[in-house]
Amino acid sequence: MTFLAELERTASAVEHRLGEHLAAGPTSPGGTELAEAMRYAALGGGKRLRPFLLIQSARLFGVDEAHALDAACALECVHCYSLVHDDLPAMDDDAVRRGRPTLHVAFDEATAILAGDALLTLAFEILSAPATHPDAAIRAELVLMLAKEAGWRGMALGQALDLSATHRHFSPEDTVTMQTLKTGALFRFACEAGAVLGRADSPGRAALVAYAAAFGQAFQLADDLLDAQGDAEAVGKAVAKDADRGKATLVALLGVTGARARLAGLVAQAEDALEPFGGKAATLIDAARFVAKRRA
Amino acid sequence: MTFLAELERTASAVEHRLGEHLAAGPTSPGGTELAEAMRYAALGGGKRLRPFLLIQSARLFGVDEAHALDAACALECVHCYSLVHDDLPAMDDDAVRRGRPTLHVAFDEATAILAGDALLTLAFEILSAPATHPDAAIRAELVLMLAKEAGWRGMALGQALDLSATHRHFSPEDTVTMQTLKTGALFRFACEAGAVLGRADSPGRAALVAYAAAFGQAFQLADDLLDAQGDAEAVGKAVAKDADRGKATLVALLGVTGARARLAGLVAQAEDALEPFGGKAATLIDAARFVAKRRA
Numbered sequence: 001m002t003f004l005a006e007l008e009r010t011a012s013a014v015e016h017r018l019g020e021h022l023a024a025g026p027t028s029p030g031g032t033e034l035a036e037a038m039r040y041a042a043l044g045g046g047k048r049l050r051p052f053l054l055i056q057s058a059r060l061f062g063v064d065e066a067h068a069l070d071a072a073c074a075l076e077c078v079h080c081y082s083l084v085h086d087d088l089p090a091m092d093d094d095a096v097r098r099g100r101p102t103l104h105v106a107f108d109e110a111t112a113i114l115a116g117d118a119l120l121t122l123a124f125e126i127l128s129a130p131a132t133h134p135d136a137a138i139r140a141e142l143v144l145m146l147a148k149e150a151g152w153r154g155m156a157l158g159q160a161l162d163l164s165a166t167h168r169h170f171s172p173e174d175t176v177t178m179q180t181l182k183t184g185a186l187f188r189f190a191c192e193a194g195a196v197l198g199r200a201d202s203p204g205r206a207a208l209v210a211y212a213a214a215f216g217q218a219f220q221l222a223d224d225l226l227d228a229q230g231d232a233e234a235v236g237k238a239v240a241k242d243a244d245r246g247k248a249t250l251v252a253l254l255g256v257t258g259a260r261a262r263l264a265g266l267v268a269q270a271e272d273a274l275e276p277f278g279g280k281a282a283t284l285i286d287a288a289r290f291v292a293k294r295r296a
Numbered sequence: 297m298t299f300l301a302e303l304e305r306t307a308s309a310v311e312h313r314l315g316e317h318l319a320a321g322p323t324s325p326g327g328t329e330l331a332e333a334m335r336y337a338a339l340g341g342g343k344r345l346r347p348f349l350l351i352q353s354a355r356l357f358g359v360d361e362a363h364a365l366d367a368a369c370a371l372e373c374v375h376c377y378s379l380v381h382d383d384l385p386a387m388d389d390d391a392v393r394r395g396r397p398t399l400h401v402a403f404d405e406a407t408a409i410l411a412g413d414a415l416l417t418l419a420f421e422i423l424s425a426p427a428t429h430p431d432a433a434i435r436a437e438l439v440l441m442l443a444k445e446a447g448w449r450g451m452a453l454g455q456a457l458d459l460s461a462t463h464r465h466f467s468p469e470d471t472v473t474m475q476t477l478k479t480g481a482l483f484r485f486a487c488e489a490g491a492v493l494g495r496a497d498s499p500g501r502a503a504l505v506a507y508a509a510a511f512g513q514a515f516q517l518a519d520d521l522l523d524a525q526g527d528a529e530a531v532g533k534a535v536a537k538d539a540d541r542g543k544a545t546l547v548a549l550l551g552v553t554g555a556r557a558r559l560a561g562l563v564a565q566a567e568d569a570l571e572p573f574g575g576k577a578a579t580l581i582d583a584a585r586f587v588a589k590r591r592a
Contacts, residue, residue, distance in 0.1 A: 034452065088406075109386035117452055120413065124443040128440040129440055137432035139432075143423075143435075144424040147421035152327075152330055152418060153327075156414040163326065168326075
């Protein structure tokens with residue numbers, strides 16, 4: 001199977017399982033709208049890159065997809081909640097996401113805040129449920145890791161730094177720090193969770209963390225290049241927003257050619273990190289190449 | 297020690313421990329504001345009723361306060377996050393809470409959304425950390441319980457129902473259902489978590505759950521009575537809001553006298569539930585009497 005076919009197959013499996021998790025919601029009036037909003041935010045779109053990384057990382061350690069799928073769904077819930085809240089008028093004020101109206105536009109602001117809260121909470125409900133892993137120690141560790149990566153020293157801090165960019169000078173280094181937290185934290189969880197599910201030894205786990213760091217930076221740099229050059233139709237959301245907001249990105253610092261060179265270096269770094277796994281890591285290496293080359 | 301002295305002593309212990317949890321935050325510019333906002337929301341106020349119930353419930357099963365304090369702090373983080381988000385302009389649009397400006401007024405809306413998100417996430421970080429309980433199975437169970445009680449079939453659903461009251465008919469029964477979810481869910485967690493920390497048997501756990509249900513309804517009915525009769529200064533927030541919004545409460549249905557009678561019945565129910573514990577449950581019984589009588 002080609003990489004793209006594998007990515008799409010996994011996205012379908014995640015979509016299906018997420019749909020099952022999101023089917024069990026409240027049926028009372030008022031509650032149905034909340035559940036619909038959560039489904040709107042979490043289903044029907046996205047490449048499911050984070051779940052893919054989690055599943056592929058787990059596979060490196062002999063865990064089959066079925067036993068990594070719930071953890072992957074939990075992670076995707078956190079990702080989707082973060083998009084919903086980041087898009088809010090008080091935050092980035094985005095009206096379009098994945099080519100569709102954002103949640104607060106399609107529903108309303110209160111429902112968007114609440115659906116985001118509920119998706120974040122659902123992530124921990126899924127992750128701590130016995131179906132996710134028979135060993136409670138693994139489940140508790142995954143919860144702790146996800147809470148740390150998503151929280152006030154991880155993704156939420158990244159969003160706070162991003163918000164602060166509107167009222168203070170933002171160097172390219174500040175931008176990288178912000179992006180490492182805002183985007184990188186969940187990639188790190190994805191890869192490390194795979195290692196934890198597979199009871200990886202410490203060097204194996206460290207290799208995945210190193211891969212995730214390079215992957216996350218490559219993803220973000222490709223995103224910045226898209227933002228600087230892309231057209232809104234292909235990307236499915238507003239572009240050139242970073243420059244509008246005066247946020248210094250690496251692309252502004254290095255230029256497009258320099259940024260492309262750095263991107264190639266990051267892909268090489270991701271490959272190096274996975275060297276100990278040999279050919280087994282081919283799909284994860286393909287994933288790093290894929291994000292570096294993506295056009296949308 | 298009198299009940300009030302015990303309640304205040306526990307509140308101090310919770311305040312202190314919460315302060316320790318909230319001291320370890322990010323120090324980068326942008327991040328400090330997030331951490332400050334979280335401290336503003338979580339510290340310096342409140343009777344800490346939910347932590348008190350958790351600690352007292354755990355004590356029934358021989359767990360000392362030190363070993364219930366972290367779970368109590370996690371619960372309080374969820375409670376504080378819910379207040380922050382409920383107060384937002386898109387939600388209940390409240391400007392005053394505990395006699396102070398609400399978080400989005402004191403800081404800004406984006407910071408309030410984010411600080412709420414981060415407090416919710418921190419709750420799961422605290423709850424899943426080994427310091428909370430040495431047995432990972434207990435930690436995973438607490439996480440699962442808290443996520444369920446706080447999530448889309450629990451507290452978040454209650455808030456969704458509350459929001460829906462503005463655009464549909466709301467019977468007194470609807471109001472009770474909404475309140476049971478919005479307010480009752482965390483009381484239930486408080487008492488059940490105490491039982492889980494103490495490895496209570498199934499009847500013991502069920503007794504605490506029954507107590508929590510009566511307690512939660514008594515708390516809410518007392519709140520409705522305050523809302524109908526109270527003055528804003530004593531309560532420390534806006535009052536008579538329910539009637540303004542056309543939400544039918546039990547007080548409207550039963551009248552003040554009827555509501556007071558029902559309140560007394562709920563306190564008796566709470567007492568009955570704890571009968572198996574005899575004199576050991578005196579503090580929890582005092583707590584039910586206290587919330588029924590409170591004037592603020």
